[in-house]
Amino acid sequence: MSIKLVNIGFGNIVSANRIVAIVSPESAPIKRIVTEGRDRGMLIDATYGRRTRAVVITDSDHVILSAVQPETVKQRLHTDSSEDDEEIN
Structure with a gap:
């Protein structure tokens, strides 16, 4: 099993194998997940002070x-996967 990484912006990279969901932060349930993550010490802020546009939830x-x-994170994830497939063939 190879480790696949995806860029989530500003040079921050996350293991693609650990991503469960990539969602918009606008809805109340997602805001609640962010607040709970902050309270539990499981929140990682990779925005560099900019507006949060995506929330990535991992299996941990x-x-x-x-x-x-x-959508950008999804495209990067998909692009990385297709490049890996091309290298195998």
Whole structure:
């Protein structure tokens, strides 16, 4: 099993294998998840002081805030996966 990494903005990288969800921070349930993550000490703020545009939730219950759009993170994740597939063939 190879480790795949995805850039979530500003040089911050997360293991793609650990990502459960990439969501927008706008809804009340996601805001609640962010608050609970902060209270539990499981919040990682990777926004560099910018507006939070995506919330990445991992299988270890870490909540990661990113300043790039969820769609951008998804594209980066998909691009990295397709490049790996091309290298195998």
